[in-house]
Amino acid sequence: xxxxxxxxxxxxxxxxxxxxxxxxxxxxxxxxxxxxxxxxxxxxxxxxxxxxxxxxxxxxxxxxxxxxxxxxxxxxxxxxxxxxxxxxxxxxxxxxxxxxxxxxxxxxxxxxxxxxxxxxxxxxxxxxxxxxxxxxxxxxxxxxxxxxxxxxxxxxxxxxxxxxxxxxxxxxxxxxxxxxxxxxxxxxxxxxxxxxxxxxxxxxxxxxxxxxxxxxxxxxxxxxxxxxxxxxxxxxxxxxxxxxxxxxxxxxxxxxxxxxxxxxxxxxxxxxxxxxxxxxxxxxxxxxxxxxxxxxxxxxxxxxxxxxxxxxxxxxxxxxxxxxxxxxxxxxxxxxxxxxxxxxxxxxxxxxxxxxxxxxxxxxxxxxxxxxxxxxxxxxxxxxxxxxxxxxxxxxxxxxxxxxxxxxxxxxxxxxxxxxxxxxxxxxxxxxxxxxxxxxxxxxxxxxxxxxxxxxxxxxxxxxxxxxxxxxxxxxxxxxxxxxxxxxxxxxxxxxxxxxxxxxxxxxxxxxxxxxxxxxxxxxxxxxxxxxxxxxxxxxxxxxxxxxxxxxxxxxxxxxxxxxxxxxxxxxx
Numbered sequence: 001x002x003x004x005x006x007x008x009x010x011x012x013x014x015x016x017x018x019x020x021x022x023x024x025x026x027x028x029x030x031x032x033x034x035x036x037x038x039x040x041x042x043x044x045x046x047x048x049x050x051x052x053x054x055x056x057x058x059x060x061x062x063x064x065x066x067x068x069x070x071x072x073x074x075x076x077x078x079x080x081x082x083x084x085x086x087x088x089x090x091x092x093x094x095x096x097x098x099x100x101x102x103x104x105x106x107x108x109x110x111x112x113x114x115x116x117x118x119x120x121x122x123x124x125x126x127x128x129x130x131x132x133x134x135x136x137x138x139x140x141x142x143x144x145x146x147x148x149x150x151x152x153x154x155x156x157x158x159x160x161x162x163x164x165x166x167x168x169x170x171x172x173x174x175x176x177x178x179x180x181x182x183x184x185x186x187x188x189x190x191x192x193x194x195x196x197x198x199x200x201x202x203x204x205x206x207x208x209x210x211x212x213x214x215x216x217x218x219x220x221x222x223x224x225x226x227x228x229x230x231x232x233x234x235x236x237x238x239x240x241x242x243x244x245x246x247x248x249x250x251x252x253x254x255x256x257x258x259x260x261x262x263x264x265x266x267x268x269x270x271x272x273x274x275x276x277x278x279x280x281x282x283x284x285x286x287x288x289x290x291x292x293x294x295x296x297x298x299x300x301x302x303x304x305x306x307x308x309x310x311x312x313x314x315x316x317x318x319x320x321x322x323x324x325x326x327x328x329x330x331x332x333x334x335x336x337x338x339x340x341x342x343x344x345x346x347x348x349x350x351x352x353x354x355x356x357x358x359x360x361x362x363x364x365x366x367x368x369x370x371x372x373x374x375x376x377x378x379x380x381x382x383x384x385x386x387x388x389x390x391x392x393x394x395x396x397x398x399x400x401x402x403x404x405x406x407x408x409x410x411x412x413x414x415x416x417x418x419x420x421x422x423x424x425x426x427x428x429x430x431x432x433x434x435x436x437x438x439x440x441x442x443x444x445x446x447x448x449x450x451x452x453x454x455x456x457x458x459x460x461x462x463x464x465x466x467x468x469x470x471x472x473x474x475x476x477x478x479x480x481x482x483x484x485x486x487x488x489x490x491x492x493x494x495x496x497x498x499x500x501x502x503x504x505x506x507x508x509x510x511x512x513x514x515x516x517x518x519x520x521x522x523x524x525x526x527x528x529x530x531x532x533x534x535x536x537x538x539x540x541x542x543x544x545x546x547x548x549x550x551x552x553x554x555x556x557x558x559x560x561x562x563x564x565x566x567x568x569x570x571x572x573x
Contacts, residue, residue: 035238037247042528044558046251051527051554052275054264055234055255061225062211063196064135067144073255074211075549076236078196079220079244081109081128081177082189083549086535088358088455090189092245094128094197095177104184104488109177114243117199118219125171131198132169132179140208147191147453152180186488187456193549194454196221222248222552232257249529249555267522271295276527280520283404286344289522298525302539303347303516305354305452307460308405310396310412310512313444313471318391323383325509329369330376331419332412338515341408346515351506352450352460354516356537359457359498365506369513373419380420388421395425397446399434408515409447441471447514457498458485464505472510477501529554 031039033046043049058071063078083093095109115123135142136157148154152168168180181188199218202210210216217225222244223236236253256275258264266278267285280286280299289295310328312319319325334348350369353360377387385391398409409426416422424445437443452459458481465481466473484497506513523532531550 033238033249033251035240035242035247037249039249040528040555042557042559043249044526044556044560048561049249049251049556051250051253051277051551051556053253053255053277054266054269054275055257057231057234057257057259060211061217062198063144063194064131064142064198065140065208065211066142067194069143071234073225073234073236073253075196075221076223076253076551077217077219077221077225077239078198079115079123079242080195080197081192082195083246084193084455086530086533086550086553087537088535090193094123094195094244095192098189100488104186104486105181107179107181107188109179111175111177112244113175115220116241116243117201118224118239118241119199119201120241121199121201122174123197123220124174125177126174127197127200128177128195129169129171130200131195133164133167134198134203136167137164144194147194150181150183150185150188152182184486184488186485186491186494187454187458190454190456222246223253226252230257231259246549246552248552250551253551270522277521277523280522283343283345286520290344295522298522299520300523301344301518301520303354303356304519305357305460306449306517307349307352307354308346308408308447308449308514308517309349309352310514311438311443311446311448311470311472312511313441314510315441315471315473316444318383318385319445321383322509323379324385324391325512326369327376327379327383327420328416329509329512330372330379332415332512332514333371334514335371337408337411337415341411342404342515344518345404345520346518349513349515351502351513352464352511353457353498353502356535356539357452357457357460358455359495359502361499361502364499365503368506369509376419380422388423391422393425394422394445395427397434397437397443398426398428399446399448400431401428401447405447412447412514439469443471449517457495457502461498461501461505464510470510472508474504474508474510477504477508477510480504524560526557526560527554528557 030041031043031046033039033049055071055073059069060066061071061074061077063070063074079094081093081095083091085091092112094112094115096112098107098109100107111125117123134140135145135148136154138158138160145158153162153166154168156162157164157167170178172178179188197220199220202216202218206216214225214228219225219239222239222242224239226237227235234255234257238248238251256264269275270278280289289299312325314320314325338346338348350362350366351360355362380386380388396409396413398406406428413424413426416424434446438446450460450463461481463469464472464477466478480497480501484494484501487494487497530553532554
C-alpha cells in the first residue's frame with residue numbers, strides 16, 4: 001500500500017505543476033505578456049520569457065551608421081520598411097503595403113498607421129527619407145551604402161556630385177514614401193529589409209553617439225535597448241510603444257558581449273546553462289557534441305548561404321581553355337573533400353546558389369562538374385596538356401584562410417596531382433593583397449568564398465557579370481542577368497532566367513564550385529517558435545545573420561522550468 005505521505009506529496013507536486021504548465025489551456029486562458037501579446041499554449045510565464053545569447057560587440061546600434069561595425073541586435077530595436085518570414089517571403093513592417101510603377105522605376109510604400117518611437121513621437125515617411133539621406137551622406141561614410149546603388153542619384157550623392165536633396169527617396173506626405181531607381185530593381189524590396197529607421201530627434205539631440213548607449217537610444221522596433229554595459233552585457237526588453245506587426249513573445253533578450261579577438265567559451269557556457277543558443281565552429285567541439293546523447297539532440301545543422309569555389313582568369317592562357325577548366329572540376333572529389341578535410345562543417349557544392357536559396361537548382365547541375373578522374377585526364381589531354389605536360393606552374397592563392405580552409409586547399413592540391421599529374425603551389429596571402437589582385441583581374445588562380453547579402457539570386461550571381469570581380473566573360477549569361485533584372489512583374493519567370501544563367505555559369509566553368517559551409521548550432525529544447533522550424537526549403541532561418549530579426553517569433557516553453565531528475569532539484573531558476 002502506498003504510504004499516505006507519498007500520496008500527499010504527489011498531490012502537492014501535481015498541484016504546483018498545474019499552476020505552471022498550461023498545456024491544456026484554451027485560448028482564453030493563455031498567458032498574456034506585458035505588452036499584450038497572447039502566448040502559445042506551452043509558453044512559460046511572461047516573467048520567464050528571457051532568451052540568453054552571445055553577441056559580438058560593435059560600436060553602435062544604428063543601421064545607417066554601420067553594418068560591419070554595428071551590432072546585429074540593432075535589427076531588433078529599429079523598424080525596417082519590410083521584414084521576412086522563415087520562408088524568406090516579404091512581410092509588412094514599417095510599410096503596410098507597396099507597389100511599383102509599370103516601368104519598374106518608381107516604388108510606392110504606404111507607411112503603417114500608428115507607428116511611433118519609444119519617446120512617443122510618431123514615426124512617418126519623413127523619418128525613412130531622413131534615414132536614407134543619412135546613409136547616402138558622404139560625411140557619414142556609411143559602410144553599407146553599396147546596397148542602395150540602384151536608387152536614383154545615390155552614387156552621385158555619395159560621390160559629392162549632387163546635393164543630398166536630389167536623392168531618389170522622398171515623401172509626398174506622412175504616410176507615403178517614394179523610391180525611384182535608375183533602372184528596374186525587382187529585388188529592391190529585399191534590400192529594404194535593411195532599411196531600419198534612424199530617429200532624427202535622437203541625432204539632433206545627442207549627435208552621432210546617440211546609438212552608442214542605452215540612455216540616449218530611441219527605439220522603433222519590437223524591443224527597447226534597456227541596458228548596455230560595454231564588454232559585458234546588452235539587454236533588450238519588449239517595447240510597449242511598438243505598434244508594428246512583429247510584437248514579440250519574449251520579455252527580454254540578454255546578450256553576453258564579446259570581441260572577435262577574444263571569442264567566448266561557447267560550449268562551456270551552454271553546458272553551464274548560461275546561454276540558450278550557440279554556434280559550433282570547431283570540428284573538435286562538434287565531435288564532442290556528437291558523442292553526448294543530450295547535446296546531440298539539441299544539435300542542428302544546415303548549409304549556410306555561402307559558396308567556396310576556385311576562380312580562374314579565363315581571359316588569359318592557360319585558363320582560357322574550357323577543357324582545362326573542365327578537367328580541373330572533374331578531378332576534384334567534393335564528397336571526399338567534405339568527409340575528410342571539411343568533416344561535418346560543409347557539404348558539396350555543385351553550383352553558386354546554395355541549396356534552399358531562392359532560385360537554387362543544385363540537383364539539375366550536379367553532373368556538370370561531377371568527380372570523374374578518367375574524364376578529367378581525357379579533357380586535360382584534349383586541352384593540350386597530357387598528364388600535365390606543358391602546363392605552366394600553377395599557384396593557388398588563398399585569401400587569408402584559416403586552418404580548415406587551408407587544409408581543404410591542400411587536399412585539392414593533392415587531388416589535382418593524383419588525378420591529373422598537375423603540381424600546384426598553395427599560397428595563403430594577406431587579405432588585401434588577394435582582393436587587390438582579384439578586383440584588378442590580376443589573379444590567375446585562386447580559392448575564395450562569397451556570402452549572400454540579401455535573399456535574391458542576383459546577390460550571388462551578380463558578381464559573375466562581365467563587369468564584375470571575376471575575369472570571366474560569357475555573353476549569354478550577361479544577357480540573362482540583364483533580362484532578369486528588368487523582369488519586375490513576373491517573379492517566377494525572373495527566377496527561371498536566373499536558373500538559366502546559372503546553368504551557363506556552371507557549364508562554362510566560370511568557377512569550380514567546391515563546398516557550402518555548414519552551420520552547426522545548439523539551442524535548448526525549451527526554445528520554440530516559428531524561426532526554429534524548417535521552412536519550405538527544409539532549412540531553418542534563425543541564424544547568426546540578419547534573420548536574427550525573427551527573434552520576435554521565439555518564446556520559452558514551460559519545459560524550461562520542469563522537474564530536473566538529473567540534478568535532483570525542482571526549479572532551475
